[in-house]
Amino acid sequence: MSADNLALLRQQLASGETEAAENTAKGLQTISGLAFAKLAGAIQHAINARQPAVALLLLADSERFCAAGDSAEMLVRMEELSSLIASCRQEKLDEPARRASALALELLNVADFPQSSEAIDVVARFAGSAGSYALRRRDLDWFSPLALQTAGWASRCENRLLDEQFLPVLEIWMHRATRHKLLEAVPIIFEAVHLLVMAAANRSEFLSRFLPEWRIAAATASLNPENPQASVWVEQLLLWTIRSEDKTFWRPVMQRIAEVAGLAVSRHGVTASFSVFRPLLDVGRVQLADELKFGSGPDETSSRQMILRMVCNEALRIAEMAAHKDFSAVAGDKVEEMYHSWLSDPDYESQTRSIERFCQLLLIFWSQNRKRAARKWTPRDERLATPLLTEEERQKLAFLL
Secondary structure (H helix, E strand, O other): OHHHHHHHHHHHHHHOOHHHHHHHHHHHOOOOOOOHHHHHHHHHHHHHOOOHHHHHHHHHHHHHHHOOOOHHHHHHHHHHHHHHHHHHHHHOOHHHHHHHHHHHHHHHOOOOOOOOHHHHHHHHHHHHHHHHHHHHOOOHHHHHHHHHHHHHHHHOOOOOOHHHHOHHHHHHHHHHHHHOOOOOHHHHHHHHHHHHHHHOOOHHHHHHHHHHHHHHHHHHHHOOOOOOHHHHHHHHHHHHHHHHOOHHHHHHHHHHHHHHHHHHHHHHHHHHHHHHHHHHHHHHHHHHHHHHHHOOOOOOOOHHHHHHHHHHHHHHHHHHHHHHHOOOOOHHHHHHHHHHHHHOOHHHHHHHHHHHHHHHHHHHHHHHHOHHHHOOOOOOOHHHHOOOOOHHHHHHOOOOO
C-alpha cells in the first residue's frame, strides 16, 4: 500500500497536481510501517518539484522518526535531513529547510543519540550546512538554536575531537556572518565558541586553531572602515576572553587583535579605523579604573595588571604603526588622535575623565619605553598635558611605570 501511495505521489508531483499530491501526502501519515528512507525520498521529490506545502506535510509526518531508534538509524536520519536541507537551499525553499532543521535538532536531543567520532562528523556537516543557510537568509531565530544546540551537544561528547571536527563549522559561520554583515549573529557564534572551547580536551590547541579563522573574519570586516562589524568581532572576542577566566588566553587574543588593528590602521589611519580597536582600549580603560580603585601595588598574580600591561603594549604598537605610515608624526601624536576619536563618540560622553586618564597613561608608558622618540614631544591638547594621576596612583601603577 505504501509503495503504491509513494508512486502515486511522485506521479502527481511530476504532473503538477498539487491538491491531489497534498491529499496523498496526508494519507501517508496513516501508514505505520512506512520507512523513514522512503518518506525522505518522497520529501526529496516534493522539493525537486518545488512543492513546499507537500514537503511540509511529509516533514510533519517525519516527527514520529525523531523519538527513538538505534545509533546507526539515527545517524542515517540526520544525514537524510541534512541532504534535504541542501536540496531546499538549492531550490530556495526556506520553510521546508527550517522544518527539516528543527527535526534534526529534535533527533539530536534524543537520549540515545550516539556521541561517537562518526556522530560528531555527521552533526558537524549538518550544523555547517544548515547554519550557513540560516545566516544566508539572515534568520537568527533559525540560526541561534541550531548553533547553540549543536555546539552544546558536541561539548558533551566524550570523544572530543572538536578542534578537528567542529572548527570548520565555526569557520563557515564566521565567513557567512561577515559576508552578510550580520552583526547580531556574532554573539551567538561566540556563545557556541564558549561551549566548545570550555569542553575541548586541549583548550590552548583549540584556541590556537580558532584565532586565525577569527582574524580572517575580523580583518575582512575591517577592510571597510564604515562597517561596524569589525568592532563587534573584536568586542566579542574580548568579552569571551574575560568570561573564560583563563589567563593563558590573553596573550594570543591580544596578538590577533593587534594584527587586525594594524591592518586597519595601515589602510585607513587612526581616525577612520578607530572603532576597530576601540574595544581593546576600552578594556584598558576599565582595567585602569579598577586597578586605581582596588589595587595596592605590583602583584605578579594579578590578572588585571597583566591585562592592563598587555593593552598598553598593543596600543603603543598600533600608535607606532600609524606613526610609521605618517612620516611627520610620532606615536604620541597617534595616541592623541586616538584620544580625540574616542571623545567624539557620543556613547562615551560620560566617560571623558577615564578616557583622559587612560590616554595620559599611554603617553607616560610611551615616554618611559621610547625615551628618545618622546623626549621632545608634548601634547597639543592641554587636557592631556594636565597631570591626572596622583603620586599615590602612580605608586599603584609601579608594575607598569
